[in-house]
Amino acid sequence: xxxxxxxxxxxxxxxxxxxxxxxxxxxxxxxxxxxxxxxxxxxxxxxxxxxxxxxxxxxxxxxxxxxxxxxxxxxxxxxxxxxxxxxxxxxxxxxxxxxxxxxxxxxxxxxxxxxxxxxxxxxxxxxxxxxxxxxxxxxxxxxxxxxxxxxxxxxxxxxxxxxxxxxxxxxxxxxxxxxxxxxxxxxxxxxxxxxxxxxxxxxxxxxxxxxxxxxxxxxxxxxxxxxxxxxxxxxxxxxxxx
Amino acid sequence: xxxxxxxxxxxxxxxxxxxxxxxxxxxxxxxxxxxxxxxxxxxxxxxxxxxxxxxxxxxxxxxxxxxxxxxxxxxxxxxxxxxxxxxxxxxxxxxxxxxxxxxxxxxxxxxxxxxxxxxxxxxxxxxxxxxxxxxxxxxxxxxxxxxxxxxxxxxxxxxxxxxxxxxxxxxxxxxxxxxxxxxxxxxxxxxxxxxxxxxxxxxxxxxxxxxxxxxxxxxxxxxxx
Numbered sequence: 001x002x003x004x005x006x007x008x009x010x011x012x013x014x015x016x017x018x019x020x021x022x023x024x025x026x027x028x029x030x031x032x033x034x035x036x037x038x039x040x041x042x043x044x045x046x047x048x049x050x051x052x053x054x055x056x057x058x059x060x061x062x063x064x065x066x067x068x069x070x071x072x073x074x075x076x077x078x079x080x081x082x083x084x085x086x087x088x089x090x091x092x093x094x095x096x097x098x099x100x101x102x103x104x105x106x107x108x109x110x111x112x113x114x115x116x117x118x119x120x121x122x123x124x125x126x127x128x129x130x131x132x133x134x135x136x137x138x139x140x141x142x143x144x145x146x147x148x149x150x151x152x153x154x155x156x157x158x159x160x161x162x163x164x165x166x167x168x169x170x171x172x173x174x175x176x177x178x179x180x181x182x183x184x185x186x187x188x189x190x191x192x193x194x195x196x197x198x199x200x201x202x203x204x205x206x207x208x209x210x211x212x213x214x215x216x217x218x219x220x221x222x223x224x225x226x227x228x229x230x231x232x233x234x235x236x237x238x239x240x241x242x
Numbered sequence: 243x244x245x246x247x248x249x250x251x252x253x254x255x256x257x258x259x260x261x262x263x264x265x266x267x268x269x270x271x272x273x274x275x276x277x278x279x280x281x282x283x284x285x286x287x288x289x290x291x292x293x294x295x296x297x298x299x300x301x302x303x304x305x306x307x308x309x310x311x312x313x314x315x316x317x318x319x320x321x322x323x324x325x326x327x328x329x330x331x332x333x334x335x336x337x338x339x340x341x342x343x344x345x346x347x348x349x350x351x352x353x354x355x356x357x358x359x360x361x362x363x364x365x366x367x368x369x370x371x372x373x374x375x376x377x378x379x380x381x382x383x384x385x386x387x388x389x390x391x392x393x394x395x396x397x398x399x400x401x402x403x404x405x406x407x408x409x410x411x412x413x414x415x416x417x418x419x420x421x422x423x424x425x426x427x428x429x430x431x432x433x434x435x436x437x438x439x440x441x442x443x444x445x446x447x448x449x450x451x452x453x454x455x456x457x458x459x460x461x462x463x464x465x466x467x
Contacts, residue, residue: 051364079366090361094379103375104365156365 010059021215034206083153143174258414268332273339280344302341327408350385390447
């Protein structure tokens with residue numbers, strides 16, 4: 001089976017600073033891949049390349065059959081298939097929870113208003129927030145806002161979902177409620193790429209853990225690798241991280 | 243008789259006030275029609291349109307309004323057209339306001355956090371969908387105080403139309419004063435009328451900000467991380 005996301009020697013520079021120095025990674029249907037590593041190691045940049053928010057400098061990147069190294073990629077078609085959830089939620093503050101979720105299904109997928117609202121209620125059920133559909137984002141806790149952001153992305157029925165440090169702004173209790181939603185998605189075979197500092201999540205939920213260090217994939221394995229690091233760098237990172 | 247003015251004199255001043263309101267309306271609406279496309283092109287236009295719009299903004303921000311009024315009034319005259327002072331003054335005001343509003347709204351659009359643009363793009367919204375549904379509603383709220391402030395300034399700037407002989411409030415006050423010779427009374431009355439026109443507009447800003455749209459709740463920052 002072809003991978004859904006395939007990095008081959010992907011490099012990315014911002015000006016003269018090379019952030020990704022040759023990333024090779026395949027993500028298959030139903031995989032949950034955790035990208036871990038120091039801040040500045042390039043893991044978020046790698047993730048943002050997958051939905052075209054960053055353009056790669058060289059190498060090849062195939063996402064759902066779209067060749068992102070080529071210049072004529074239809075970004076909107078790509079983004080219909082790749083959902084992303086951000087660290088700072090990025091809900092639209094002037095819209096209610098339901099409007100946040102229904103906006104893209106109505107405008108982009110051309111669903112009728114009633115159908116889109118039903119879809120919004122459905123995905124809100126999945127994240128346990130149907131009762132807050134008429135609230136504005138500022139009326140919700142951080143954890144609730146992040147769950148709405150996940151629901152908003154789910155409503156587009158993506159093939160793969162990207163999570164960019166989605167719990168980094170939350171306290172442990174709120175982190176827990178967001179991680180539980182993500183665990184449920186993983187159980188339902190959603191294909192997920194997760195940049196995270198939650199080692200326990202990486203260890204128990206991810207099928208594959210990828211340690212990114214200085215712009216390259218330093219070590220790859222299953223959750224066990226966090227207990228038995230093969231490289232000194234991962235040992236130091238896990239030692240500091242746990 | 244109020245303030246020793248005859249009904250005719252008072253009526254003439256009020257007619258001038260009406261012309262001031264008309265001129266303000268024409269200038270503001272015309273300025274908005276010019277300013278919005280300028281703001282959008284400055285934010286997301288191609289290289290050429292950005293350069294052209296920036297040149298427009300700099301040019302008309304750098305020309306004093308009375309001079310612009312002279313140029314428009316006599317400029318059109320050169321081509322053999324007779325132009326009403328109201329039309330010439332409206333045109334000059336609109337062109338001037340377009341430069342300022344274009345820049346104010348450009349700033350308001352860019353003040354919407356980049357993360358909102360990314361979130362909209364990540365949901366596969368087109369450029370128009372993103373602007374109409376996500377960016378402009380938030381930019382509108384940001385733009386309320388500077389826009390209202392500018393419109394109040396524009397109302398007062400209509401008094402420059404006196405230089406091309408348009409019978410707005412300042413002009414009509416001067417005419418009345420020429421017969422009464424009570425400049426303190428006449429111009430105090432004119433000042434009061436200007437205030438009565440401007441004050442409700444100033445209040446509008448506060449009202450808009452308190453009403454749903456400009457409400458503080460939308461300006462609350464997402465948690466800094």
